[in-house]
Amino acid sequence: MSARAFTTDVLDWAAWIAPVDIPGASVEQLTVLEESGPHARNSQYYHLLLHDAPALRERSLLFNAIMYGLKGLPRAERELGATVESILNGCVYCTSVHARFFVQLAKRPDVIERLFAEGPAAELEPRLRAIADFSAKLARTPPASGPEEIRALRNVGLTNEDIVDLANAVALFAWANRLMLTLGEPKPA
Amino acid sequence: MSHIAEDVIDATSGVTEGSPLDALRAARPEVRARTQSSYAALFDSAGSGGLPAHERFAVAMRVAQLHKASTLAVHYRDRLALEAQGEQTAAGVTARLAAILRHADKVTLRPADATRADLNALAAQGLGEAEIVTLSQIIAFVAYQVRVAASLALIAEFA
Secondary structure, three states: OOOOOOOOOOEEEEEOOOOOOHHHOOHHHHHHHHHOOHHHOOOHHHHHHHHHHHHHHHHHHHHHHHHHOOOOOOHHHHHHHHHHHHHHHOOHHHHHHHHHHHHHHHOOHHHHHHHHHHOOOOOOOHHHHHHHHHHHHHHOOOOOOOHHHHHHHHHOOOOHHHHHHHHHHHHHHHHHHHHHHHOEEEEEO | OOOOOOOHHHHHHOOOOOOHHHHHHHOOHHHHHHHHHHHHHHHOOOOOOOOOHHHHHHHHHHHHHHOOOHHHHHHHHHHHHHHHOOOOOOOOOOHHHHHHHHHHHHHHHOHHHOOHHHHHHHHHOOOOHHHHHHHHHHHHHHHHHHHHHHHHHHHHHOO
C-alpha cells in the first residue's frame, strides 16, 4: 500500500482491453451512456463497461442511490468509508476521486493528508475513527467487521440506518475498486 | 411471491416480512431495488448471449465461497445445478473455466496485483471483451453483495 502514490489530483484511467467503439455503438449502449451522466461521455471506463450495458445501467442507478441518497449518513462520511477501503485495496484512481469528494464536502484536507501519510490507522477524532475502523474491517475478504465495530459506531451516534448507509458505501467500493484495478490503470489527466 | 422471495439478499439473509431488517431495508427502497436489479442484469438474463450461464453461476459461487458467505454460495450452487441440468458436464472443469476461476480468485483476494496479462490469459481462452466485462462485473458484484448481507446479519445480531 505504501508503495502506491495516493493523490487527490484529478487522474485519468486507461482500459487494458478495447472499450465499445462509440460511433458503432447500439442505441441501447448510447442510451445507457447518456443516462450515466456527463462524466461518462468521454470516459474509457464507462465506454468499456458499456460492453454489458444492462449491468452498467443498474449499477449506475445503484451507485447514485448509495452515494448521493439524501437521507441518512452525511455524504462526506460515505465518501470517507469509500476512501479508506480504496486505500486498503490499493485503488489509486478510486482514492483520488473519493478523497477529493471528502475534502470538498467536509472541508477537512487534514484528514486525507493523515490517511495518505499514515494509512487507515492514522489518528482521527472518535466519530471518524469508528467509521474508518468499520470500513477497514468490512473491506477485508472475507469481511471481518464484528460487534466491536458496530458498538463503536453506535457510541459515536450512528443509527442502524446510518450504519447500513456506511456498509452499502463500503460494499459498493468493494465492487468499484475491483473493476478499476483489474480492467485498466490510472494515468495522469 | 412476496417481495422477500423475489429479493436474493432478503431470501438468503433470512429477512422476513415485517421484521426489523425488512423495515431497515425498506428505509432505502432504491438501494434495495437496484441491488436486486443489478443481480437480475447479471444472472437472470443469462442465456441471452455473452458469458454462458453456467460460467456466470460457477464464478459467483466461487466468489461467495472465497468470502465464506455460505448461504449465498448455496444460492449460486443451486442456480448452477439448475442450469447444468440437461447440459453435458462430462468435460468437468474445462481449461476455460479454470482460467475464469483463477481470475476470480485474483480479483477477489488480490485485485491490486492484476495486470494486463491477466486479461490476455482470459482472451487466450476465447473470452471476448464483452465476456471479460461481464465476468468482471459478476466477480465485483458478488464482493458487494456479500458485504451488504454480512452487514445486515451483523446489525440484526447486535440490535
